[in-house]
Amino acid sequence: MERLRTIVEGTDTPAGRTFDLVVQALILASLATFTLETIPGLSAQTKYVLDVVEVVAVVLFSLEYALRVTVSRPVWKYSLSGFGLIDLAAILPFYLRLGIDLRSVRVLRVLRLFRILKLVRYSKAIANVRAALKSVRSELVVFMVATVLVLYIAAVGIYYCEHEAQPKAFASIPHCLWWAVATMTTVGYGDVYPITPAGRIFTFLILMLGLGVVAVPTGLVSSALTRGKVGGADVDAGEGESRDNR
């Protein structure tokens, strides 16, 4: 039992590492079937193969869940943890589907997505990133709020410039917010864009002032990540963090 716990919960023994790799491969396989299922016009044969992979994955995930519950000390610790609930949510929809009508619960399958988060669980390097994020947390919040303000101001401004010229594309401030998001992130789909001189000049001004605001958080994270390394403190900080992580 003690040995089983080392394999299931630990990552220090070869057996423990193999167990984790198998689980992760299973998650990837299950995500692949989830993705491929949505392609329209699959042959009956392909659908059958995907269904088989799906059933096998769920059965193995259920075994994994049972194992984790069994080795957990105190026994409720795993089932009530965040990852325990996610693991349950990842297999439950399948069993619910067997009992109730298929269609009405299909939306629950989105929860399977959280299986991705399992992958996050094992990497030590992430602790480094988390420490960097923590060190610039308050600045990140300021710029997130500033981004929302800039987007709103952009939307109101363009509404007054373009609403009359393009009453459909810039129908309301919520519509203009969509333009603001696509423009200030520089995605620029081209589904809506200003055509009046006033709207274009306003777009230029808000881009000059706003691009910095929207793009600063990214720069902050990068700077924080490399800054931590200058002092050589990243190894200690990383290990200290990862202890909390388990």
Next chain:
Amino acid sequence: MERLRTIVEGTDTPAGRTFDLVVQALILASLATFTLETIPGLSAQTKYVLDVVEVVAVVLFSLEYALRVTVSRPVWKYSLSGFGLIDLAAILPFYLRLGIDLRSVRVLRVLRLFRILKLVRYSKAIANVRAALKSVRSELVVFMVATVLVLYIAAVGIYYCEHEAQPKAFASIPHCLWWAVATMTTVGYGDVYPITPAGRIFTFLILMLGLGVVAVPTGLVSSALTRGKVGGADVDAGEGESRDNR
């Protein structure tokens, strides 16, 4: 009276903090009604609800304004400050609307937007950002000027490359400036783009040289923000700044 001033102007007591939170919630509610009003095809009932929220918000903002004027020492200090004028501008349009014809003053409602700035008033973390911006101010100015030059050169260059091939999209240098803004910020709506080989080669060259110029200010702010933190000086600098801020 002294106690009232602590609540209205200060953020140190629980009552003061509650007062600020209520005002901020009110600002958000008022912005929400402003935003939703612009959606076309609202039912009469929805419009009525929005009007009620609007009236309630203005009444409460008026009370807040009266309170702030009352507790201000010397008495004219608040009303003549930047925020005092913004607060007045945020409620005045409503009262003006009651007296004069509705339509002619509608444009004044844009001023309500400045209520957003009230949100800026309370955050201490912003002082940090202001100090960082100040430390790279002259470089920011240089790159802002350089950005305008790059945009102008891009516009003139593309005018000579594309005007003959697309006399409508690239009709004049002001038209080309719109292309330059959309291109150099990498928004790229796709409403105007070069089609001649010369225009495309010019676009490539100006992007290679110009992207750096346009994007540097963002990087400057990020670097300045994290650099301040290395020396551990950000706390002092931040507090020194925030004192001026009140």
Next chain:
Amino acid sequence: MERLRTIVEGTDTPAGRTFDLVVQALILASLATFTLETIPGLSAQTKYVLDVVEVVAVVLFSLEYALRVTVSRPVWKYSLSGFGLIDLAAILPFYLRLGIDLRSVRVLRVLRLFRILKLVRYSKAIANVRAALKSVRSELVVFMVATVLVLYIAAVGIYYCEHEAQPKAFASIPHCLWWAVATMTTVGYGDVYPITPAGRIFTFLILMLGLGVVAVPTGLVSSALTRGKVGGADVDAGEGESRDNR
């Protein structure tokens, strides 16, 4: 004479500074007429006003040129310097136009653009930026070359993926280079884009690897600019640079 030289070449006396400001205002006015002239459908009156501004600007620029030649010691120093040639190139097209046929030399007017560079002449803060650029020059060159390689690889790759499916949009590797430029800079006009699964997967891969390469130069400049400031060395370096500048 000595006094005149101080005014024309120096920026330390009030008179010298006023002279520079007048010249810069003149450059902006002349660029404005150049820009507005290209708008189609101007009234005869507007054209007349623009022509007058143009003539006045050229006359004043000629006076300035004559002044600068006069005060220059040794006398040929200014006329053979980079700025002397630019100043000449900025006024010469006008006089050429008087003698020869108008249309054939119109293209020479592009040279007026270099007047913008005069603006560059006076700012001290630019020296700071130049020092930063110099310190990362070799890395900038490496990434510029890498950018060209990435663009070429992207063009060849997409040619093999998309040429058969879209023989017109991806007609040849030069055509694909245009797609590569628009994509790797994230401008994304939307005039050409991959439609085959192979082309889309290739686009994803080349974006993952290439975005970093294309965007690194910008980050380099920002980092270099703020790094120089940490050591407090930027003032000295800046002044040392600006001396060469005059």
Next chain:
Amino acid sequence: MERLRTIVEGTDTPAGRTFDLVVQALILASLATFTLETIPGLSAQTKYVLDVVEVVAVVLFSLEYALRVTVSRPVWKYSLSGFGLIDLAAILPFYLRLGIDLRSVRVLRVLRLFRILKLVRYSKAIANVRAALKSVRSELVVFMVATVLVLYIAAVGIYYCEHEAQPKAFASIPHCLWWAVATMTTVGYGDVYPITPAGRIFTFLILMLGLGVVAVPTGLVSSALTRGKVGGADVDAGEGESRDNR
């Protein structure tokens, strides 16, 4: 023989440097013919010229290959190295084409692309970049994995928001991945974009959270490159690296 080796393998003597420059010029010429050949509608004469350049280039490349094999000590060292295989792959397709049917091996010509990598061989400055990349390798991996996760989550989310409204553009999760790539890199071609309010709100949220993740690697490389220089260690590190490089 010893002298020949110095010329062919070294870059320290004038003759060695000339040899390298000639080879690089040849690579560029050969890439130019490869590029121009793909343009449709070339005249017979142009095709003939391109073919001649191609043959000359291959002959010279073959001579270079023979030379390198000859001077290599031990003799198999070069032919089994990475660059030896690339050099062989760059000339082999031409000889294969002579024997077998032309069309079936045309795809092999893509390998000529690797000639570009020869250019990489000679620059010392690249060692600097490699050291910087190495120092942030683990963070780069974390953010690459995070980027893939963000793209997948974006694709699944938009599939549930938009599939019903646009069953063709958002036909399956693989289709949505294409939208996710174009959006999260901010390329934004505009071939697919959300039209439902749910899809647009989701796009806003995923952009706010995801842009940082996707763009951080670029910032990391820039910071690492300039950070290395602060300590003055870049010269030593660079030279140490370049020794392994030969």
